[in-house]
Amino acid sequence: MESSVRPEDRRERIVDLVRARRSVSVDELAESLDISRETIRRDLTELAGRRLLRKVHGGATLPELQGEGAFAVRMGERAAEKRAIARRAAELFSPGDTLFVDTGTTTLAFAEELARRHELTVITNSLGIAQIMGRAGNGHAVYLLGGAFSEDASETLGSLAVDQIGTFHAAHAVLTVGAVNETGLQDFNLEEAQIARAMLRQARVVTVLADDSKFEQHALFPIAPLGKINRLVSNAAPGAELSASLREAGVEMIVAEVSDD
Known part of the structure; x- marks a missing residue:
C-alpha cells in the first residue's frame, strides 16, 4: 500500500x-x-x-550540473538548515516580483522552493537556478547572465556578467554570502563578491540567506555593510553582539524552523 x-x-x-x-x-x-x-x-x-x-x-x-569540486561537496552540508531557510525565504515573494538571485548552495535550494510559486522574474548567474526556474512551468520569466563560465558551481562570472546586471533593475536581490559579522557581508571569492555587489546596487530590497555557520565569520572580500541589506533569513538567531548590530542597522532578522525529519 x-x-x-x-x-x-x-x-x-x-x-x-x-x-x-x-x-x-x-x-x-x-x-x-x-x-x-x-x-x-x-x-x-x-x-x-x-x-x-x-x-x-x-x-x-x-546532479552533474553542480560539478565535481567544492560546490558539490557543500551541497551535502547542512542540507536541512538550507532547506528550512529556502522554504521560509520563498514565502517572502509574490507573483509579479522581480529578483536577482546569485549562485550558492542555499540559493539553489531557494530556487527549488521559489519555482513552486507563480509568475516571477528571476535574473541569475547560476545555470542550475535558471534550469530549475525555467522548467517549473509556472509562468516564470528567467534571464541567465552571460560571462566567463565557472564549472565548479555552474555559474557565470567576470566583467561581462557584472555589466549585464547593470542593464536590469529588480525589486529584490537574494544573495548568499561567505560571512556575516558586525562590519557587514563578505565572501571568500572575489568574482562572486563582485556579482553580489552588482546585484545589490540594482535592487530595491536585499534579502540575504545564510545559515548560522556564517555568523561571526570573516572573509577577504567585502560585499556590503549591514545597513545595505533589508532582511537576513537564517536557521537560528545570531549571538548578542551581531544581533545588536543587525538591529542598529535596521535589518529584519527572520528565523526559519528546521524540520526534524
Whole structure:
C-alpha cells in the first residue's frame, strides 16, 4: 500500500536524502519512504528531468550540473538548515516580483522552493537556478547572465556578467554570502563578491540567506555593510553582539524552523 504523503513532498524528501548522502539507491529510498520501487523510479525520472538529481543505475546521485569540486561537496552540508531557510525565504515573494538571485548552495535550494510559486522574474548567474526556474512551468520569466563560465558551481562570472546586471533593475536581490559579522557581508571569492555587489546596487530590497555557520565569520572580500541589506533569513538567531548590530542597522532578522525529519 502506497504512502499517503503528497508526491511533491515525497520528491522533496528524496532530494534531501540525495543531498545528505550524495548517493542513494532505489532500495534505500523505498525503505526510507515506505514506497514501492516503481514509484521511486518514476520520482527519480521526474527529478532528474528537473536537474534536481542525477538518475543512475539503481539509484541517484547529486546532479552533474553542480560539478565535481567544492560546490558539490557543500551541497551535502547542512542540507536541512538550507532547506528550512529556502522554504521560509520563498514565502517572502509574490507573483509579479522581480529578483536577482546569485549562485550558492542555499540559493539553489531557494530556487527549488521559489519555482513552486507563480509568475516571477528571476535574473541569475547560476545555470542550475535558471534550469530549475525555467522548467517549473509556472509562468516564470528567467534571464541567465552571460560571462566567463565557472564549472565548479555552474555559474557565470567576470566583467561581462557584472555589466549585464547593470542593464536590469529588480525589486529584490537574494544573495548568499561567505560571512556575516558586525562590519557587514563578505565572501571568500572575489568574482562572486563582485556579482553580489552588482546585484545589490540594482535592487530595491536585499534579502540575504545564510545559515548560522556564517555568523561571526570573516572573509577577504567585502560585499556590503549591514545597513545595505533589508532582511537576513537564517536557521537560528545570531549571538548578542551581531544581533545588536543587525538591529542598529535596521535589518529584519527572520528565523526559519528546521524540520526534524
